[in-house]
Amino acid sequence: MMPEMTMMQSRPLDALNKARNKKVVVELKGGRMYSGVLNAFDIHINVVLDQADELENGAVKRKLGTIFLRGDNIIMISPA
Amino acid sequence: MMPEMTMMQSRPLDALNKARNKKVVVELKGGRMYSGVLNAFDIHINVVLDQADELENGAVKRKLGTIFLRGDNIIMISPA
Amino acid sequence: MMPEMTMMQSRPLDALNKARNKKVVVELKGGRMYSGVLNAFDIHINVVLDQADELENGAVKRKLGTIFLRGDNIIMISPA
Amino acid sequence: MMPEMTMMQSRPLDALNKARNKKVVVELKGGRMYSGVLNAFDIHINVVLDQADELENGAVKRKLGTIFLRGDNIIMISPA
Amino acid sequence: MMPEMTMMQSRPLDALNKARNKKVVVELKGGRMYSGVLNAFDIHINVVLDQADELENGAVKRKLGTIFLRGDNIIMISPA
Amino acid sequence: MMPEMTMMQSRPLDALNKARNKKVVVELKGGRMYSGVLNAFDIHINVVLDQADELENGAVKRKLGTIFLRGDNIIMISPA
Amino acid sequence: MMPEMTMMQSRPLDALNKARNKKVVVELKGGRMYSGVLNAFDIHINVVLDQADELENGAVKRKLGTIFLRGDNIIMISPA
Numbered sequence: 001m002m003p004e005m006t007m008m009q010s011r012p013l014d015a016l017n018k019a020r021n022k023k024v025v026v027e028l029k030g031g032r033m034y035s036g037v038l039n040a041f042d043i044h045i046n047v048v049l050d051q052a053d054e055l056e057n058g059a060v061k062r063k064l065g066t067i068f069l070r071g072d073n074i075i076m077i078s079p080a
Numbered sequence: 081m082m083p084e085m086t087m088m089q090s091r092p093l094d095a096l097n098k099a100r101n102k103k104v105v106v107e108l109k110g111g112r113m114y115s116g117v118l119n120a121f122d123i124h125i126n127v128v129l130d131q132a133d134e135l136e137n138g139a140v141k142r143k144l145g146t147i148f149l150r151g152d153n154i155i156m157i158s159p160a
Numbered sequence: 161m162m163p164e165m166t167m168m169q170s171r172p173l174d175a176l177n178k179a180r181n182k183k184v185v186v187e188l189k190g191g192r193m194y195s196g197v198l199n200a201f202d203i204h205i206n207v208v209l210d211q212a213d214e215l216e217n218g219a220v221k222r223k224l225g226t227i228f229l230r231g232d233n234i235i236m237i238s239p240a
Numbered sequence: 241m242m243p244e245m246t247m248m249q250s251r252p253l254d255a256l257n258k259a260r261n262k263k264v265v266v267e268l269k270g271g272r273m274y275s276g277v278l279n280a281f282d283i284h285i286n287v288v289l290d291q292a293d294e295l296e297n298g299a300v301k302r303k304l305g306t307i308f309l310r311g312d313n314i315i316m317i318s319p320a
Numbered sequence: 321m322m323p324e325m326t327m328m329q330s331r332p333l334d335a336l337n338k339a340r341n342k343k344v345v346v347e348l349k350g351g352r353m354y355s356g357v358l359n360a361f362d363i364h365i366n367v368v369l370d371q372a373d374e375l376e377n378g379a380v381k382r383k384l385g386t387i388f389l390r391g392d393n394i395i396m397i398s399p400a
Numbered sequence: 401m402m403p404e405m406t407m408m409q410s411r412p413l414d415a416l417n418k419a420r421n422k423k424v425v426v427e428l429k430g431g432r433m434y435s436g437v438l439n440a441f442d443i444h445i446n447v448v449l450d451q452a453d454e455l456e457n458g459a460v461k462r463k464l465g466t467i468f469l470r471g472d473n474i475i476m477i478s479p480a
Numbered sequence: 481m482m483p484e485m486t487m488m489q490s491r492p493l494d495a496l497n498k499a500r501n502k503k504v505v506v507e508l509k510g511g512r513m514y515s516g517v518l519n520a521f522d523i524h525i526n527v528v529l530d531q532a533d534e535l536e537n538g539a540v541k542r543k544l545g546t547i548f549l550r551g552d553n554i555i556m557i558s559p560a
Binding site: 260268270272279280281282286287288292304305306307308309310312313 | 330331332333334335336339349365391392394395396397398399
């Protein structure tokens with residue numbers, strides 16, 4: 001049995017909410033990676049990063065400022 | 081816990097709204113890039129750019145005027 | 161803050177509506193391009209073009225009359 | 241401004257409705273083409289063609305009778 | 321004008337309903353083909369075939385019994 | 401005509417329900433195949449198999465126990 | 481017949497719920513694999529893993545901590 005309450009205790013978006021205002025790494029389909037401070041997200045996993053960097057082989061390739069990433073390209077969000 | 085109010089404070093579309101009437105760069109799946117003034121967007125991330133340019137290797141390849149970009153092709157929107 | 165009114169002032173479909181009965185170029189995923197008079201569109205960005213031409217390298221490849229293009233293939237709609 | 245009435249005047253499905261019982265060509269993702277009499281369609285652009293032919297290089301490759309084409313494969317519907 | 325009644329007269333799923341309990345060929349994305357008796361379908365075009373065969377170059381490759389095919393892989397359903 | 405009752409008589413998920421607690425083979429996009437006892441499914445065709453094996457060329461490649469397969473990867477479910 | 485109760489007895493998300501707080505392996509489209517403790521999931525199969533490792537050929541490639549995986553990339557979730 002899976003009472004609704006139990007399921008509500010721990011939802012994936014709660015983990016993103018805990019990461020708000022913290023530095024994260026976002027990996028996209030096709031291999032691109034961005035690091036930045038998680039400013040905002042929504043249920044589509046659209047994400048806004050502040051002080052964002054595009055990464056290549058773990059190094060900063062481009063400094064980008066505030067970026068909007070469309071959710072359907074995102075594979076993983078992890079702590080930086 | 082993630083109270084609804086907290087989540088509402090900072091949503092990804094707010095970042096796009098702040099960028100309205102400012103110059104942005106839009107990157108599409110497949111590598112194409114457009115710069116232009118962000119005129120309009122919606123929840124599907126359909127976007128209208130005014131004074132739009134198609135970019136290639138950072139240089140202007142084509143001047144396009146006002147363009148409509150369908151949201152599902154968009155990977156990233158960043159400040160120009 | 162993004163009051164609903166502000167967001168409503170300028171929506172992507174408004175730009176398409178302004179282009180109605182004018183000549184546009186529609187670019188599809190995979191590289192195909194069509195020009196024609198924008199007769200109709202809907203929220204899925206399904207589009208009907210009158211006096212449509214298939215373009216290749218900027219030149220007319222085929223004259224097609226009235227065509228229906230399914231929205232999910234469309235990348236960009238721009239003035240002709 | 242885009243009053244709801246204006247948008248309703250000309251919708252993409254109206255163009256398909258006009259083509260009902262007429263001969264059309266349907267192009268699919270991946271390049272396949274079918275001609276036939278447009279018998280039915282719905283909002284997903286699922287389509288039924290009567291007296292359908294599979295085309296290759298503009299010539300009839302296979303005679304198929306009545307066929308059901310799932311909408312999400314369709315790129316374009318045009319007059320035959 | 322497209323009165324709701326007119327559109328209802330002939331819908332794509334009606335054609336599938338007429339094919340129920342008859343032998344059909346189902347073509348999938350990627351080229352696979354199955355023949356069998358159309359037992360059931362739904363609005364997603366999920367399909368159940370009885371006495372199903374996998375076909376290759378028009379010949380029976382595998383006898384499969386009753387199979388469930390998920391709709392989003394289906395390109396075409398035609399009479400066998 | 402397709403009365404609602406007629407359509408209800410035989411739905412694709414009924415076939416899956418009959419296969420519950422029986423051994424099935426699940427084929428995924430990209431060619432992977434799993435066999436196992438059908439424990440659960442839902443309208444997205446998410447599937448849980450018990451005593452699951454990954455198959456390669458018809459032979460067991462890996463024994464996996466209970467697995468959850470996300471529906472959108474599934475092409476076919478057939479009796480083992 | 482498939483009474484609603486019967487279908488409810490065993491749903492795919494129940495299997496995920498049983499795996500909560502246990503170690504699982506998540507396989508993504510494109511071949512990537514992650515192991516970790518299943519912290520949270522939702523109906524989109526968005527998943528949060530604690531103490532997550534990226535795996536390559538069955539060995540740990542990267543230690544990642546808590547990660548969010550977007551559901552639409554997931555193929556399979558199995559016990560570790």
